Amino acid sequence: MSGAESDAILARMMALHPKIIDLTLDRVWRLLGALDHPERRLAPVIHIAGTNGKGSTLAMIRAGLEGAGLRVQAYTSPHLARFHERIRLADGLISEAALTEVLDEFERANGRAAITYFEITTCAALLAFARDPADFCLLEVGLGGRLDATNVIDAPRLTVITPVALDHQQFLGETLPQIAFEKAGIIKRSVPCVVGPQEEAALEVIEAQATRMGAPLLAHGQHWHVWEERGRLVFQDERGLLDLPMPRLIGAHQVQNAGIALAALRALDMNEAPCEAAMARAEWPARLQRLRQGPLVEGAGRAELWLDGGHNPAAGEALAEALTRLAPRPLHLVCGMLNTKDVGGFMRPLAQIAESLTAVSIPGEAATLPAEITAEAARAAGLSARTAESVRAAVARIAAEVPNARILICGSLYLAGRVLGENG
Template sequence: MRDFARSDSSAVQEQLDRLGRLSVPEGRLGLDTIRALLARLGDPHKRLPPVFHVAGTNGKGSICAFLRAMLEAQGYKVHATISPHLVRYNERIRVAGELISDERLAELLAEVLDVGEDLNPSFFEVTIAAAFAEFARVPADACVVEVGLGGRFDATNVLEPEVLAACGIAALGIDHERFLLAPEEGVPEAPMARIAFEKVGIAKPGVPLIALGPTQSAAAVIFEVAERVGAPIIMEGVDFRILADGQNFAVVDADSQIVLPLPSLSGAHQVSNAGLAIAMLHHQRSIPVSHEAMVKGVRSARWPARLQRMAEGPLTGGREVWLDGGHNPSAGLALANHFRGQRFHLVIGMLSAKDPASLVGPLGKSIASISVVPVPGHEWHGVDVFGPEARSAGSLPEAFEKLPRDELPVLVAGSLYLAGEALRLNEEFPD
């Protein structure tokens, strides 16, 4: 799997072109390359402020957004690394609250690519090495780190107990089957149990591991690995609950009840994501966060392309347009829940490795029309897989031009890469 990136800065683009030429040998697994690369940079991952490390299939980016918002509401300077980016590669590296500048990014990528040239690192390994190098250089109070893929062999999993404040596991689901369900001896065979095994690979001795309640088979794997590693496990449904009504939600355990307003991010599933972020802050002891900061952070968190109501702009015009980068069955169910009882026009682009039915199926009769568009820079599903009523368009602007002139909302969905293109065309740039 390869990421793509473009920049208006020629200095940054020169380094992104170098990143784009990286080619990882098929089947290479493990953390040896990222550890060797970091060693040449002085092991910056061992000199980070307290780190909140988040894995999962769905929602981990939202959880990171809630964590950052609550920590910043407390007045802390926060580093953060997320993936993928939507419009600019800079989104992957947030330094003390600000996206890394083009000038510094060009210098940093050049340094990492130069020292690791003979190691044949991946796009993501270079990105994480660069992020950790900058995070160790610039003072801050906390770090929020999103796992890229899986957990056990993800480049972020070089983080050691000494720098970790808490680890979190978001909602689990089947995704990235080629990588996460590849045959291997000594691992669970059942798909959900195997997914859980990969995600819980981020568990570390003595570091609180907080997880949203998975299926029974997945929970058994998480408990088994956590116990073997020596990570204190706090599981939703066992050790705490997340309860919600029409105006508030609460994170409740045997000793406390934290009541907060409903999250600013759209979708009922965001209550669970915010609840996990709060539970992570509650069970860590590295950096205090007040109830007031939690309230402010839950209300102010932003996370583009996750059930985002797009602004009026060059792409959307005066229409009500929603944007979501989800691309698996769990995302389809979340979208179906959000649009329950409401019809809409679907503009969709999906990578060829994804299953269109997993997203479109749950939306069912809510779809008034389907317009299928390319995902720029990637192999994508053509119109034929979306059913006889679907129609094709050569781009997002063309799809919008062809939509019926009615009052129905529009949902752009199917890929985070497509979501990034929508934001770029509408001149909404994540900050």
């Protein structure tokens, strides 16, 4: 799949709006209306918002539903190696022919009117889903929730809010309650909402919105609980106790994400077998992913090579905690970040366990933080830091100096995507 035709259309779309992000639903409604509202013809929708864990939670819900023999669609963002990853139809990732078809239809319907890249690609995904028979459609919010382009479903089957934390403050607000208000905008009247672990300030806002909408809440710590016990995952709700294998996805934070996914599956009346499938079968690239083959791995020699796309303070804390659970090895970071992120907040937890950080710029990203500035932030966080021209150069240098190193490439999903593409 070359993607040449769809890439050309996507490139033209990038020029249709001066801002990459402009939160409003007016343009989306106009465009959906031009093609007879495909969002009204979807399979039952599960709509997922939150700051951290959306993708992993979606992956586990999808694995559970598919474990029950159901046909599941999924919309996620951003993509890592290629755009097609964003649109998963019931039989797999969207084909180049199908993607080009829906993008072309919306490009013709839109003409030269202002529209953001995420808005028109979301509309294209909804049209592709409307034409694809399925049992469930999983939609991951791109940014926020209330004014996100995915928030056009009047009556989803279920909404889900993963942990809310400070991120994207320039778009969503400077405080946790302000951000939680945007996330809670996906709550719909009388539709059950599964809520993951939250700080009290965020939970109060979510509860208030649920009350206004008459939406039943299924909240962590109130209606369901999850914990690890003797190498197993234990989930408890009003229906009883589940004793399950630990999630296939690595990290203590994945226990929380697993709990959210299990609460969602139980809300959909799934029995124990799909819940076990959710734990055993879920896959989600660039979430503490061990790279085991490819040119980068070959260049690392005897060193371990890991990849993670987390990029905010909460993700840094979860990542640091997960790494401490692995067998001891000297940890060295290769990090590239965007200039919109809290770089110091992400790095401070990792500074407690890492021996060094090598900063890189993210190739092809206009918003990349220059490597030297990333290195300066790392030094301010307490890390020994230097720069490298590329991830490949950084990995090779660390591996030569510390042959038994554990090398973690981190800081951005955009960097993770470049790494996966480069590593084949």
